[in-house]
Amino acid sequence: MTRFVLRRLIGMVVVLLALSVVIYAVFYLAPGDPAQLACGLKCSPAQVAQVREQLGLNEPVYLQYAHFLQGIVAGRDFSTGTGVLHCHAPCLGVSYKTGDQVTSLIASRLPVTASLALGAMVLWLALGVGTGLLSALRRGRFTERALTTLTLAGNAVPVFIIGLLLLLLFCASLQWLPFPTYVGLTQSPQQWFWGLLLPWVSLALIESAKYARLTRSSMLETLAEDHIRTFRAYGVSERALVTRHALRGALTPVIALSALDLGTMFGSAVLTESLFGLPGLGKLLVYSVGVVDLPVVVGLVLVTGFCVVLANALADTLYAVADRRVVLT
Amino acid sequence: MSRTPRISRRAAAAAVTVALAGGAAACGPTSGDAGADATPHKGGTLTVLNQAPQDNFDPARQYTTGGGDIPGLVFRTLTTRERANGAEGTKVVPDLATDTGEPSKNATVWTYHLKSGLKFQDGTAITSADIKYGIERSFAPELSGGPPYFRDWLVGAENYQGPYKDKHGLDSIETPNASTIVFHLTKPEGDFPYLATMTQFSPVPKAKDTGATYYLHPVSSGPYEVTENQNNGTHLVFKRNPYWSAATDSQRKAYPDTIDVQAGLDPAVINQRLETSSGTDADAVTTDTNLGPAELAKINGDKELKSRVGTGHFGETYYLAFNPKVKPFDDIKVREAISYAVNRTSVVNAAGGSSLAEPATTFLPDQATFGYTPYDWFPAGATGNPAKAKELLKEAGYPHGLTITLASSTSDASYQGPAIATAVQDGLKAAGITVRINQIQDDSYSSTVDSVKTEPGVFLGSWGADWPSGGPFLAPIFDGRQIVTDGSNFNNAQLNDAQVNATIDKINAVTDHAEAAKEWGALDKQLGQRALTVPLFHPVYERLYGKNIRNVVISDWDGRVDVADVAVK
Numbered sequence: 001m002t003r004f005v006l007r008r009l010i011g012m013v014v015v016l017l018a019l020s021v022v023i024y025a026v027f028y029l030a031p032g033d034p035a036q037l038a039c040g041l042k043c044s045p046a047q048v049a050q051v052r053e054q055l056g057l058n059e060p061v062y063l064q065y066a067h068f069l070q071g072i073v074a075g076r077d078f079s080t081g082t083g084v085l086h087c088h089a090p091c092l093g094v095s096y097k098t099g100d101q102v103t104s105l106i107a108s109r110l111p112v113t114a115s116l117a118l119g120a121m122v123l124w125l126a127l128g129v130g131t132g133l134l135s136a137l138r139r140g141r142f143t144e145r146a147l148t149t150l151t152l153a154g155n156a157v158p159v160f161i162i163g164l165l166l167l168l169l170f171c172a173s174l175q176w177l178p179f180p181t182y183v184g185l186t187q188s189p190q191q192w193f194w195g196l197l198l199p200w201v202s203l204a205l206i207e208s209a210k211y212a213r214l215t216r217s218s219m220l221e222t223l224a225e226d227h228i229r230t231f232r233a234y235g236v237s238e239r240a241l242v243t244r245h246a247l248r249g250a251l252t253p254v255i256a257l258s259a260l261d262l263g264t265m266f267g268s269a270v271l272t273e274s275l276f277g278l279p280g281l282g283k284l285l286v287y288s289v290g291v292v293d294l295p296v297v298v299g300l301v302l303v304t305g306f307c308v309v310l311a312n313a314l315a316d317t318l319y320a321v322a323d324r325r326v327v328l329t
Numbered sequence: 330m331s332r333t334p335r336i337s338r339r340a341a342a343a344a345v346t347v348a349l350a351g352g353a354a355a356c357g358p359t360s361g362d363a364g365a366d367a368t369p370h371k372g373g374t375l376t377v378l379n380q381a382p383q384d385n386f387d388p389a390r391q392y393t394t395g396g397g398d399i400p401g402l403v404f405r406t407l408t409t410r411e412r413a414n415g416a417e418g419t420k421v422v423p424d425l426a427t428d429t430g431e432p433s434k435n436a437t438v439w440t441y442h443l444k445s446g447l448k449f450q451d452g453t454a455i456t457s458a459d460i461k462y463g464i465e466r467s468f469a470p471e472l473s474g475g476p477p478y479f480r481d482w483l484v485g486a487e488n489y490q491g492p493y494k495d496k497h498g499l500d501s502i503e504t505p506n507a508s509t510i511v512f513h514l515t516k517p518e519g520d521f522p523y524l525a526t527m528t529q530f531s532p533v534p535k536a537k538d539t540g541a542t543y544y545l546h547p548v549s550s551g552p553y554e555v556t557e558n559q560n561n562g563t564h565l566v567f568k569r570n571p572y573w574s575a576a577t578d579s580q581r582k583a584y585p586d587t588i589d590v591q592a593g594l595d596p597a598v599i600n601q602r603l604e605t606s607s608g609t610d611a612d613a614v615t616t617d618t619n620l621g622p623a624e625l626a627k628i629n630g631d632k633e634l635k636s637r638v639g640t641g642h643f644g645e646t647y648y649l650a651f652n653p654k655v656k657p658f659d660d661i662k663v664r665e666a667i668s669y670a671v672n673r674t675s676v677v678n679a680a681g682g683s684s685l686a687e688p689a690t691t692f693l694p695d696q697a698t699f700g701y702t703p704y705d706w707f708p709a710g711a712t713g714n715p716a717k718a719k720e721l722l723k724e725a726g727y728p729h730g731l732t733i734t735l736a737s738s739t740s741d742a743s744y745q746g747p748a749i750a751t752a753v754q755d756g757l758k759a760a761g762i763t764v765r766i767n768q769i770q771d772d773s774y775s776s777t778v779d780s781v782k783t784e785p786g787v788f789l790g791s792w793g794a795d796w797p798s799g800g801p802f803l804a805p806i807f808d809g810r811q812i813v814t815d816g817s818n819f820n821n822a823q824l825n826d827a828q829v830n831a832t833i834d835k836i837n838a839v840t841d842h843a844e845a846a847k848e849w850g851a852l853d854k855q856l857g858q859r860a861l862t863v864p865l866f867h868p869v870y871e872r873l874y875g876k877n878i879r880n881v882v883i884s885d886w887d888g889r890v891d892v893a894d895v896a897v898k
Contacts, residue, residue: 033776036816042817045816046487047487049780053470054470080471080540081469081540097384109560152411172601175607179605179607277598297455
């Protein structure tokens, strides 16, 4: 187990380092001058040069990257003009565009995205695995066809349509719910829940179709395996067969997929965040890419990368729990 | 002047950037709350639902027209725009100063006196030194983002790096006593009172300046102070500044006790919330979100909703811009042929229809304050004049038609995308001109078309006003000395005509706005003959507001519902 954790940790550091190098490289190849963008389109070349110097962009790329790494390990100081802003380790730098510390930018948005992703995952797993199981057990019957049609319909509609329809129905027409606004969990759990309900439902409706299909096919596959047949022959009840034996095996691919989905959700729930006005990481990423705000982009990619790697490690562990044939190395 | 495309019209419209909102005609509110008790009262909470966050809430970093709407709640300036409907609202009026400025004989020295009894939110008196410091710090590279005029206009300011690096300050801003401030300019500028409406002319107490982090707690001189700022302007809460006195401020009515700005919202959701007007949304307005064509169609069928739409105009023109350095656009006959061939009806339809865009034949917006002088040198009528265009093409040596490439953005959000480009394409087809459309990625569109190195032969351009005057509209586009070869260049035709340059200088020295306007109009008419642009349309802004909103004021300066004047009770 220790070896497993250690290997994973080293792997994670390597992946994150590689990611940051790639982003730095892409950034310098891509068009767009961050100094010009921070200064404004009407800035004179001389003024842009001043801003470039202020942002440290006139240094060679490798030095900029070295400062970036140094900031993560030891922290960095930035001038505010009137004083010095100390950015504590792990410092991901300050935004070119706003001068905000990247770590605080991320820290203030992470809870939003985490709330969205985790809540939606609970819902989509319940919905997806539930309908998948039902479809597998009621194979070929009306229930299966109805469920399959419904989940596929959910998957086929983009989130900005489903979301907008839900808003129109529940907030505008019926007025059962207020238009969602994000309130932190610690501020008011109740408002947090109501504010996120529609975003969760929208995401879950879309994601659950995948899980339903996966659960269904994987369940059918497992049910057809030899050991299940043997159990059945020994007279194990159908209920125990499904819940105790088949489900366990059938869930392994579901676990793997949820880990991936959860990880990527941290940077890619942009449309949902935009539609529901949630100040999350995805929205920040899209905006920062548009204004060539390198420190923020690198910071966000690292955080998303971290989430994906972590989620995968978690999935591997759960794998071993679910399927005893798997050994962690 | 500002180019509106880049970030998208929506983002640009946010108060930070130059105002976008819409402009001409004597509009103002379509008066929704004509009920018995329409008198505005103090109190309540006004909600503002916006797309773009009010980021970097520092007076040095804001690029506003007339001081902006939300910034104007906190940052008072030497002069400001008159809060009045329609054309009346394009006037400059005194704010912190006693008048709009005393010019020297040649308009190179401008003197202002402060009103007495002006105070910051902490009760200390506002002095002329605070205003000088406010302008000086806008030069600091740490606080970039403001407009470019200070560097161009103030003596010795070209390479000034702000008070953090250069403690001495600018000698061209004098403060002979605590209530007097004098500006020395490099050239005559009759429009100085308009510039003095920008937030850089807002006082900043040196002792409270925290540089790059000042935006979190800016010191208020206006009726409200910032009490909450989350995620850099995504959620802002403003409460009353106890030291602001209505006696010194004739413009801001400041009815609500609290103003709650929620940004980062989706435009469809903003309009849906305003339409539903439930709960606090009944007390809501937006400063950056227009109604789209579909939403308008629905609203027009509903009397109650229609009564809650404010129509506004902001001086802005969308046009085809030619680069005469690229063949065949070096030939004026070809440019004229395209001017004749263009079908403005399909272009207006592509922009959302006649309620959201008005066809344009002049470069200047059709408002008196810009000096609007009607002309139509190459009359294309409503749908184009292909016969005349073909004739001109024949004269130019293209009897069998012509193939050209039109550059557009990939996004329709800024009216410079595929929708408008294909509408132009259709019109020109009838005249035998085949148009290929070259779509340029939206986020690099302006940097491509506004660089002399990469500028295409013809592209979809736009220009909006930094203040409602002909100067900032015509000079950057047609003044030969404003051609920038190693940065953003807005003189896209690279016109450098001694006579035009001299005329611009002459009008800049005129301090009587009406007189200057007349001359700008004449210059526009004269420039139009050169067919360097094909004006297409001026946008119109249609914006919904909540059920309880009263005292709606929409000026032609920025075309938006004025948040400083609106009441919720």
